[in-house]
Amino acid sequence: MNNNKFDYTQISDDCVKCGKCKPVCTIFNINQDETTSPRGFIDLLGAYKRDDLELDRNAKDIFESCFLCTNCVDVCPNDLPTDMIIEQVRSDIAKKYGIVWYKRAFFYLLRHRKLMDILASLGWVFQSCALKKDTEKKTSFLRFPVPLIKKERALTYADRRSFLNKYPENIKTTQVDENKKAQRVAIFIGCMSNYAYTQTGDGLVKILKKLNIDIFIPKKQLCCGAPAYFTGDFDTVDYLIKHNIEYFESWLEEVDAIIVPEATCSAMINQDWEHFLHDQPEWKARAAKISKKVFMATKWLEDNTDLKTLLAKSNKKFDTTVTYHDACHARKVQGVWKEPRELLKQNYAMTEMSDPNRCCGFGGVTMQSEKYHLARAAGLPKAAMIKETNAQIVSAECSACRIQVSNSLHISDVDVVFKNPIELIADALED
Template identity: 25%
Template sequence: MQPPAADKTNPGAGIDYGLFLDCVHCGLCTASCPTYAEDGNENDSPRGRIYLMRAVTDGRLEMNHQVKRHLELCLDCRACESACPSGVQYGKLIEPFRVAMEEQSTDDRKSEDWFHRLILFGLFPYPERMRKSLWPARIAQRLGLDRLVLNSPLRRLIPSRLQRLMSLLPPLKKDPGPLPRVLPAIGKPRARVAMFTGCVADVMFRQTHWATARVLQENGCDVIVPDSQVCCGAIHYHAGASDPARELADQNLQAFDLDDVDAVLVNVAGCGSMLKDYGHHWPDARQAERERFAGKVRDVSEFLDELGLIPPQGELNITATYHDACHLAHAQQVRDQPRRLLKQIPGLKLKELPESEICCGAAGTYNLTEPDMADRLARRKWENIKKTGARVVVTANAGCLLQIARESRNQGEPLAIVHPMDLLDLSYRRQPLN
């Protein structure tokens, strides 16, 4: 079949039609798809969604609410890419299709509702705004008012998505302060790297940024932290707001001096995936610049594994399990590197997690916008964690850290949920995990 003629009202018109044809509908992707594993609906499987998108693109199917819901329910975890023997680039189909679907919508754009405008777009991408907005939450946590409100009839006065947001907040720790612009290598310099700090992660997990920087220093890295960097743009892009995401991307092009560093390092899987995809999201005059930037981006575990980790000496006598963040394992194909680093920590026993590569339900802001499916996947992840007997869960994405921690609180069995860099840092500093 020939690709359809260009049509600005067709959400698939701007997509390379050959990407649709790569899918031979064999179905080997279905077992890896979280939504299909949960509801068994073929329309909620990768091949089902590709069929829907292609049918809309061909003009054989109307772009109606039902079709839209099947596409919106996709977590964009890209587990299907890992499973596909034909090399289907599912992310290059679902992401631009949903962006166009949102832009062409006339009456129900989700990016224009109050929650997206005020919270997801107006608050999350701006760390200083977020920090200020969390002061009431800090006070509420100290006084126990947050649990009181969420467990009382008063919660009915709070919009459901704000309730979700409140329930996801971890115990807010003391802010260790911003990273300095330059952190010099310890010992013989081996590399010079820039560190991407992001938005939500810099507010919720700044202590992990500090841990990451210290681990890099211990491994002979000069660490540069550009102060003009901004959000990676994933929050906007995955909600269908392409232009604001591009503006943020281009600000990051200006913030990082690529000639001055060996790599741009990221410790959040979702951000890393977005940064590595800068080169193909927007085919315009700056595409080559974005491709060059994307080529410098590495996950911190990926980089340290390539560099060769200087083994830490402090013992951590704990049993942990590692959850593969979707946008690290599937989007970036980084799986073994974090495990190899963790296995070099003396005393640490690492147990494999059943269904480790199945999404926990976080998926960026999915757990705020699709709560039912997100909760089902969180419970599935929790049951698999229980099977390991581990009391420490390690994962390399801010969203996963928040999602799994929330489920552990809901189950009344709080676990330690940490980033790989947190454990490496403790081992280098010879400190226990509290």
């Protein structure tokens, strides 16, 4: 397995040093350091390829400081894949320095669903000992100090039953027109919506039932691989991708689509699986076939059903004001931003932030653990934007954003609730 798809030197040579990437770069806006600007990353990677830069701990610290928000890719006149080459070098870093024990433990659990289920169930039983819950905001707070976690942080918590264990594998809906072939979709739920934000999956099931769409919930699905991919644990990524591909192939032709209420998961399956498998042509072709059927949930619902009409006819019109945050892996990576707004505005008052496209600062496992100070700094401006809207709810189709934005709102003392648009749409369809 050779994961060096891109030639660092070539990309470094292709960079015209125009600087358009700097004003939009999440990490550069925090520290104003040219070294950790996109063109700084590219220049250093070129030097690394030429053996002019040692991959020492200082270089490791620099390359782990990127949020992978893709803002730089969005504005680059040469479309340079800065995010992808940083993901690539993180594999070299992992090989040289290893991966810290708690990340290894987490990635091990991502490979083993049954063990994760057991630990999540145990966590639900005992979590009240360590956490004080805010059930309205789906956040919790530490009762006492815990290593690696700042006591100020707002944390999520596991639900009693995971989404995958809550429902049968097949849900047959009542068809209005017996002569019309029923649509059938599979749900890829994502780890956080499976264990913590299960109301997102609940809402998706409610919506599909209202639309008379048959539901398939693949019980053997594993993590899409994004957390390990962004950290550089490519062995885990390889395992998860290939397991999912083989499993998806066993039922792919039986569904019209695979819908995902998570921006990062759908982007990983749609784009990063093929990128990762660039040197394994057979596997890459198999991933490409699957990606043609994978869609973000709001995108597929808006384009392929009469959900908007159903919402417009609903008697539920809420006074609640919603502001929408564009997750990096939704708008910039997959071009999904109009669809959730079109659906939500049927029943909710909508207001826009000054910059809804600004990265919230989640940044992955590393940024949320040993580099939390950077995630915190990136999140506070987003919380301030949300406060300025006077909205009661902020929404995004991404659980990573939900974790980060909820924490930023808590730290900033902004009383706004975060909900996935799927939850809000489901509420509008209730009788």
